[in-house]
Amino acid sequence: MLDLYGTLSLGQRSLQTQRQGVEIAGHNLANVNNPAYTRQRLIIQTSQAVPSAIGPQGTGADGVAIQQLRNTLVDRQLQGEISTRGYLQAKQQALQYAQADLGQEIDRQSATAESASASEGVGAQYSLAEGLSDLFNNFQSLATNPTSMAERQVLMMKAQTLATQFNQVDQRLGELRGFLNESLQTDIDKVNQLVEEIARLNNQVFNSEVNGFGVANDLRDTRQAKIEELAGLTRIQTVEQANGMIDVAIEGQDLILGNQKIDSLEIHDAGSGQWLARTRSAGQNLTLTGGKMQGTIDARDRDVRKLKEDLNGLAALLIDEVNKIHIAGFSLNGSTGARFFNGTHAGDIEANVDLLNNPALVQASGSATAPGDNSAALAMAKLGNATFEPLNNQSFSQGYGQTVATLGQSLSSVNNQLTDQEVVEKLLKRQRDSYSGVSLDEEMTELMKFQKAFEASARLINTVDEMLDTVISLKR
Amino acid sequence: MRVTANTFPDTLVDQLSQLAVRQNRLQSQAATGQRIQLPEDDPTAMRRVIDLQNESKNLGQYQRNISTLKEYAGASFMAIKSLEKICDRAGEIATLADDTKSPEELRIYAIEINQLLEQSVQLANTKHRGDYLFGGTQTDKPPFTLGPVETNGRVNSVSYNGNSDLPQNEIAEDTMLTVQVPGSNTATTGTRGLIVDATSGADFFQHLISLRDNLYAGDTETIVKTDRVNLAKDEENILFHLGTNGAIQSRLETASTVAQTRGNSIEVLISNEADADLAQTLVRLNEAQNAYKAALQSGATILSRSLMDYLR
Secondary structure, three states: OOOHHHHHHHHHHHHHHHHHHHHHHHHHHHOOOOOOOOOEEEEEEEOOOEOOOOOOEOOOEEEEEEEEOOOHHHHHHHHHHHHHHHHHHHHHHHHHHHHHHHOOOOOHHHHOOOOOOOOOOOOOOOOHHHHHHHHHHHHHHHHHOOOOHHHHHHHHHHHHHHHHHHHHHHHHHHHHHHHHHHHHHHHHHHHHHHHHHHHHHHHHHHHHHHOOOOOOHHHHHHHHHHHHHHHHHOOOEEEEOOOOOEEEEEOOEEEEEOOEEOOOEEEEEOOOOOEEEEEOOOOOEOOOOOHHHHHHHHHHHHHHHHHHHHHHHHHHHHHHHHHHHHHHOEOOOOOEOOOOEEOOOOOOOEEOHHHHHOHHHOOOEOOOOOOOOOHHHHHHHHOOOOOEHHHOOEOHHHHHHHHHHHHHHHHHHHHHHHHHHHHHHHHHHHHHHHHHOOOHHHHHHHHHHHHHHHHHHHHHHHHHHHHHHHHHHOOO | OOOOOOHHHHHHHHHHHHHHHHHHHHHHHHHHOEOOOOHHHOHHHHHHHHHHHHHHHHHHHHHHHHHHHHHHHHHHHHHHHHHHHHHHHHHHHHHHOOOOOOHHHHHHHHHHHHHHHHHHHHHHOOEEOOEEOOOOOOOOOOOEEEOOEOOOOOEOOEEEOOOOOOOOEEEEOOEEEOOOOOOEEOOOOOOOOOOEEOOOOEEHHHHHHHHHHHHHHOOHHHHHHHHHHHHHHHHHHHHHHHHHHHHHHHHHHHHHHHHHHHHHHHHHHHHHHHEOOHHHHHHHHHHHHHHHHHHHHHHHHHHHOOHHHHOO
16 A cells, blocks of 8 residues: 555656656657658556555556557558659659650641741751651752752751751760769769668667667667668668668668678779669679669660660661762762761761752762753652661651650650559558658647646645645644 | 648648649640640650651652642743744645745745744753753753754754753652653653654654755755655654643642642641640640649648647
């Protein structure tokens, strides 16, 4: 049985417990907008009972633990989904750049059949598709009017415009590649920094938990946020040890074991500027499977590269086929053997500058002495509808159309995947939020609950105090 | 499900951003009238539109080819028509020149024939846009030159400087056509020559020279026996070319109409692929706007109320 002093101490412990409850509600409220935060609860247990004549008697309550409401299963799932989203986002971004670099749009207002000529030169959209059809159509015009200097001049200007377009797209795609490489380097620096931070947090978690002070909730929150940030960059494997530390590995290569940072990542050049990731100490080349870094690498090595190669192939074929016919033709002066295009690929294609300066040198005729002959011009014009084996038996225009559609298809499917992925991630986050998130209403209620209990506990102390007074006054 | 302090704002932000994306897309569809603009919007439709636009451009080019060729055919027609008149007059003179005419009259006829010869050489050297029409592909030199003036003041020959090759032109995909006629074709194959032609036996200038010389000589018998027959061959040849020219012009006209019709139907195809259904777009835009408004309003109401309003 408790004596009055025992009851007084009960009241005092109760005050403490209720105050702790208020503090924890306050902590929850303070962190309501901290996305890494997991709400905490005070676990209250009845204190050790004391034996009495009528059985064990309660001695009030103690706060025994501060519990974090965390669902590790959702965390684990979310970590994987974040990697997938990182991958898709990086890919989407790279492909959107590529799409912009290609500059192919449909602008119906300026491209209808009737208004085609009317809208020329009023800011109508002009991309490689228009450039290609204009080139062959101008060969047609030349074939219809082989001695016309005007047609020749227009042809050479269109040829130069097309060549410049090829150059620009090629250059922009080259720059995009450089930009993607840079972004990879930045990501690897970020990975290394995060690995270091997680190792340090592991150490702090271990130190604060090993002393028996319970679970280091807030440190764990911070660590989980860092792990998720890392997962966004690359897919990682995590294993939580019994001592509370989390081991991190990328594609089977350990980066963190306990509180030790085992390895870090670095860039290596897999040849011809193809930057990939590898571990620094182990020197192991990594084939990443998810995360922003792999999204960047995939976009760079598949879609952007294919786009660049396709355009190069298209330009190279155009140069070869047009030159083959042009070299055998004859100019108005009877000269022969000149190239129409110089260069070998999209990056360096240019219209022969001699022809540009003197369009009379365009070799449209099949005979040195017959300027009215149009056989060379006609043969070049017919290349426009001819199909070529390297373009999968399609014409130049169709080949280009396929290139555009391939890029569009990749981007469109990434867009759809990303939308789906965001839905999945959102659902998981909502699930986590519904378990771990702070509710203001709840905390306010908690606050009132503990406040009332605090008041009541104080009243208890008051009552015991009065009782003690009564006991003391007995002696008078 | 437990709804926490951040569930509402997070969900609201998600919904608003989704609605904003949809409004933006519908708005740009309404403004441009296009369903697709970038390859990512609909890659397969984009591909078809690129192909169709290329075809449409090609058809436009064929129409331009055709209109240029029509000009050439028209210019040729005028020249051939004039030659035909000259040929008629020469035939008339050959018929008039019989025994009943005095040598003086015959001489006057001869002088007229000489004029006709020079006039017809000039016609055969007709130029269009700087190109000689009847020199085959040798368009940079006059196809016919009068020979040297003999001591008697007459020209006895006209030489041909052109060739019998002709430029072929495309008026529709893989449909070739030539609107030109060589001045001379001494082979019995290929396009018949306008002045000299082995197939019909025409050699207009030489026949004029022969008629003129026979008129000077008063040799009416040869005129009747040979020159009349020869000029009839020339007449037949020139008429053949007139007919051919007419046929070519009507073929060009047909090809142009076909290209025009095809261009219009391609326009419809492109429109089907790329254009937005404006009514549908606007209705959907309206829907999105209403949803946006509703989300804003309900969000504002929910977010501004909490338990705090009811606590002292």
